[in-house]
Amino acid sequence: MITTLLRVLGDRHARPIRRTIAWMVAAALAEGLTYALLVPLLATLLGGHPDRAWPWLAAFALAVAAFGLLRHRADLSGFRSGTTLLRGTYHRLGDHLARLPVGWFGAARVGEVSVLASRGVLTAMSVLAHLLGPFVSATVTPLAIVAVLTAYDWRLGLAALAAAPAVAMVQRWTARSQAAADARRHDLDHEAAARVVEYLRAQPVLRTGGRTGEHLLDDALREVAAASRRGVLAALPGIVGLTLVVQLTFTALLVMGTALALGGGIGAAQVVAVLVLAARGADPLLTLADLGGRLRVARSELDRLDQVLGTPPLPVPDERASPDGHDLEFSSVTFGQVLDGVSLSVPHGGRLAVVGPSGAGKSTLLRLIARFHDVDAGAVRVGGVDVRAQDPDDLMSRLAIVFQDVYLFDGTIEDNVRLGRPDADDTQVRAAAAAARLDEVVDRLPDGWATVVGEGGALLSGGERQRVAIARALLKDAPVVLLDEVTSALDPVNEAAVHDGIERLMAGRTVVLVAHRLRTVRDADQVVFLDGGRIVEQGGHDDLLRLGGRYAGFWDARNSATASAVAATGNAWSSPPGSST
Incomplete structure (x- = not known):
């Protein structure tokens, strides 16, 4: 999705977006590393010398402050870049449309472009301003926590890392299962909009003819409602699957940590700290279920924008000839x-x-x-x-x-x-x-x-x-x-x-x-x-x-x-x- 977003913007307008993504990645990494300090902090508090936790508490406070500053900078950059994205996309779209053959603008294309210029561009802005930050955090922060767990105990790290391919498979499977439903919903939305316009324009005919044409609008709206229900049902397996993977991973860490503690490999305080760390990593992962549907809608709009921007314009020769006369x-x-x-x-x-x-x-x-x-x-x-x-x-x-x-x-x-x-x-x-x-x-x-x-x-x-x-x-x-x-x-x-x-x-x-x-x-x-x-x-x-x-x-x-x-x-x-x- 990020690659499509940058391609839609083009080289000129993509630079501030790349900076924003860099700030978001830095904030997500800082969040994961901040959570890493919970392991020594909790281990010291629950150990035999809790008074030695003050340095770790101070380090944790400083890390939280640094993370807060980075997160503020990333969010601010995201909102500012959202404006850049909106302006840049409109400029790119307008400049490109002006170079396309006039014959390209058929009746269906005009409607499609008008929807893209309104909802499509605004959806693309919302990707950056509202969805991109949570998406980066939901992917980078858990990976940072897994790296911390691996550094602390390689066995716990591998157990946590095993969840990554499972999460990716669930997300990919959900995306595939909903792709057809989303495409069908998009087509039905356009059909319903056309029927609404037809219904409004045909009021004189409908009123003089006994209003027999209303069933066309009713049928279109019922189809949209049915498609919405199918879309919700198609998303449920992915939500349940992702929750199940996260919970199973947490349970596996709990069992493994308990076994290591009973075997003397780590202390009970360290097990508690590791579980707290795992819980903090599970929270952003669970948000992927909510982000998935919204990201797919945004992705489909970005793909349509990319398709229009990828339409080849009229070729213009480098050396242009001037006509002699007007025959x-x-x-x-x-x-x-x-x-x-x-x-x-x-x-x-x-x-x-x-x-x-x-x-x-x-x-x-x-x-x-x-x-x-x-x-x-x-x-x-x-x-x-x-x-x-x-x-x-x-x-x-x-x-x-x-x-x-x-x-x-x-x-x-x-x-x-x-x-x-x-x-x-x-x-x-x-x-x-x-x-x-x-x-x-x-x-x-x-x-x-x-x-x-x-x-x-x-x-x-x-x-x-x-x-x-x-x-x-x-x-x-x-x-x-x-x-x-x-x-x-x-x-x-x-x-x-x-x-x-x-x-x-x-x-x-x-x-x-x-x-x-x-x-x-x-x-x-x-x-x-x-x-x-x-x-x-x-x-x-x-x-x-x-x-x-x-x-x-x-x-x-x-x-x-x-x-x-x-x-x-x-x-x-x-x-x-x-x-x-």
């Missing part, structure tokens, strides 16, 4: 099972529309340009330079990306727009907002630019979030624009406003857009029809229509769907009073 090129690109040998190019200032059925790999094309992932084969080039050879920050500065699902930070509208270019002045921010027709939204809100959008932009509508995203992209003024179905889920009014903003955003820039809206596709310089990760057709809009292939079928289907929707809407509005529609 785009895919050269025989293969990526997983999504893209297979895709080759295409977009000249500087050109517009490419990518269409095709769901799952064809359209959005993946955009993500590869932004280097959310690295290709398995082939190359993606921006300005004639492979994106893998470019500085990641420089590459992102050249791209403006607007996705269908817009995420806004829990701040004001102005804060979210300024993310595009934090150093922009108010005039530039207002100009970008006007171009995206975001000013219409700001004008009708009571707090205007100071309106708080909520987590993820939840307090704004989908169309309003899209306008913020477009304004942000306009303010960034990047030469390459990537658009991913930004109007597919909007109503006609918002679609018209967003389309105007998109047209201003695309003007004079290299554009790759994934779109199903006919007007957006029709205005592109070239169209690529993807299916099954391959380019099925490629060319201009009119040329592809004349070809009469897959794209023409897609275009006709979209025209028919649009006409049907318009007709249905017209019939609904024109139905006479009292009729059903």
